[in-house]
Amino acid sequence: MAVKENLRPGGRSARVQASVHKAVRELLAEMNRAEVTIPSIAARAGVTPSTIYRRWGDLQELLxxxxxxxxxxxxxxxxxxxxxxxLQAWAEQYAEEMSSGPGREMIRDVLAAQAGANACKCCEYTRQQIVLIAERAKARGEAFPDVDRAMDEVVAPIIYRILFGDVPDAARVRALVARAMDSAS
Amino acid sequence: MAVKENLRPGGRSARVQASVHKAVRELLAEMNRAEVTIPSIAARAGVTPSTIYRRWGDLQELLxxxxxxxxxxxxxxxxxxxxxxxLQAWAEQYAEEMSSGPGREMIRDVLAAQAGANACKCCEYTRQQIVLIAERAKARGEAFPDVDRAMDEVVAPIIYRILFGDVPDAARVRALVARAMDSAS
Structure with a gap:
C-alpha cells in the first residue's frame, strides 16, 4: 500500500502520521516487536485502528x-x-550502524513489507549520500567513481554481508572503498 | 532455533523433516503464505503441532x-x-531466478527468520557454486578472481538490487562479471 507523500506539514494527515510513528517508536522501545499490534499502536497514538489500516494497510507496512x-x-x-x-568515513559508519541490532531490525522491517516502495526509498537515501560525496570530490577536482559503481562495489557488499551473516569489519570496508576508488583513477 | 543437521537418512527424524517440508511446499502452492499456519502444516504432514514447535521454534524458522x-x-x-x-551463464541464471516472484519470496523467508543460520547456509550454497567455477578455471590454467571478490562484485550487487527494488537486467549482470574478471587478469 502506498503511503501518502508530501503531507502538508501541520495538516491533519501529517499530525496523524507523526503521532502514529511516535507511538510505534515508543512501543518498539518498550516491548518485543512480536507484541506490538495495530490496536496497541492506535491506543497509544489516540487514533482508531481503522485509521491505521486505511492508511498503511497492515502492520508490516507501517513498521x-x-x-x-x-x-x-x-x-x-x-x-x-x-x-x-x-567515502571511507561514510562507509565505516554505515557498516557499523547497519550491522547493529537496531540497524538489522530496520533493514528486516523494510524488506519484510510486500510493497517495495520503502526499500527503494531506503536505497535512494543511501544513494543521495554518495551523490553528495561525489559532488564534493568533483568540486575539488578529484577523480571519483561513478555513483552506480560505488553502490555496487561498496554499499552492496556491505549490506550483502550483513544480511547473510558475515559482518564486514573496518578493514574489509576500507578494502572495498580502496578498490572502488582505484577504478576511478 | 538451530535445526538439526546431518539427519540419518531414513531415520525417524529425517522422515518427519521430509514430511513437514513437503507439507509446507504443498500448502504454499495452494494458498497465500499469510494463510499457512503451524496447525495446518502439522495436519497435512501427519505430525502434532508440538513436534513442529519443538523442532523449528516458530513458523518463520520453518519457512x-x-x-x-x-x-x-x-x-x-x-x-x-x-x-x-x-560465471556469466551462472550469474544470469542466478539473477533471473532470484528476481522471480518465488525467488524473492524465498529470500524474504530466509532473511525474516531471527536466527541467521539459514541466511549463512544460503550464502554458502552460492559461494560453493563460485568455488566450482573457480576450480574449473584454475584447471584450465585461466586467471579467475578470488572467490570473495566475485561474491562482492557479482553476487552482492545482484542481490542488493533485487532487494532494494531495481532488478538487474542481463546487460547489467554481464557488466558486473566483466568487471570482476578484469580484476583477475
Missing part, C-alpha cells in the same frame, strides 16, 4: 514506513578532506 | 528452513568453456 524514516540520514556525510576519505 | 532447501543448487554450474563464460 517498514517507520523503519525507513529512521534510516533517513539526518546530516550530510562528514567532510574528511578528500573523496576517498569521505 | 526459512524450507526456503533454504529450495535455494540449494541441484546441479553444478554449466560448463560454458571458460571461467568468464561459466
Amino acid at each position: 517498514a514506513d517507520v523503519a525507513v524514516e529512521r534510516l533517513r540520514p539526518d546530516m550530510p556525510p562528514i567532510d574528511a578532506g578528500s573523496g576517498k576519505a569521505d | 526459512a528452513d524450507v526456503a533454504v532447501e529450495r535455494l540449494r543448487p541441484d546441479m553444478p554450474p554449466i560448463d560454458a568453456g571458460s571461467g568468464k563464460a561459466d
Whole structure:
C-alpha cells in the first residue's frame, strides 16, 4: 500500500502520521516487536485502528514506513578532506550502524513489507549520500567513481554481508572503498 | 532455533523433516503464505503441532528452513568453456531466478527468520557454486578472481538490487562479471 507523500506539514494527515510513528517508536522501545499490534499502536497514538489500516494497510507496512524514516540520514556525510576519505568515513559508519541490532531490525522491517516502495526509498537515501560525496570530490577536482559503481562495489557488499551473516569489519570496508576508488583513477 | 543437521537418512527424524517440508511446499502452492499456519502444516504432514514447535521454534524458522532447501543448487554450474563464460551463464541464471516472484519470496523467508543460520547456509550454497567455477578455471590454467571478490562484485550487487527494488537486467549482470574478471587478469 502506498503511503501518502508530501503531507502538508501541520495538516491533519501529517499530525496523524507523526503521532502514529511516535507511538510505534515508543512501543518498539518498550516491548518485543512480536507484541506490538495495530490496536496497541492506535491506543497509544489516540487514533482508531481503522485509521491505521486505511492508511498503511497492515502492520508490516507501517513498521517498514517507520523503519525507513529512521534510516533517513539526518546530516550530510562528514567532510574528511578528500573523496576517498569521505567515502571511507561514510562507509565505516554505515557498516557499523547497519550491522547493529537496531540497524538489522530496520533493514528486516523494510524488506519484510510486500510493497517495495520503502526499500527503494531506503536505497535512494543511501544513494543521495554518495551523490553528495561525489559532488564534493568533483568540486575539488578529484577523480571519483561513478555513483552506480560505488553502490555496487561498496554499499552492496556491505549490506550483502550483513544480511547473510558475515559482518564486514573496518578493514574489509576500507578494502572495498580502496578498490572502488582505484577504478576511478 | 538451530535445526538439526546431518539427519540419518531414513531415520525417524529425517522422515518427519521430509514430511513437514513437503507439507509446507504443498500448502504454499495452494494458498497465500499469510494463510499457512503451524496447525495446518502439522495436519497435512501427519505430525502434532508440538513436534513442529519443538523442532523449528516458530513458523518463520520453518519457512526459512524450507526456503533454504529450495535455494540449494541441484546441479553444478554449466560448463560454458571458460571461467568468464561459466560465471556469466551462472550469474544470469542466478539473477533471473532470484528476481522471480518465488525467488524473492524465498529470500524474504530466509532473511525474516531471527536466527541467521539459514541466511549463512544460503550464502554458502552460492559461494560453493563460485568455488566450482573457480576450480574449473584454475584447471584450465585461466586467471579467475578470488572467490570473495566475485561474491562482492557479482553476487552482492545482484542481490542488493533485487532487494532494494531495481532488478538487474542481463546487460547489467554481464557488466558486473566483466568487471570482476578484469580484476583477475
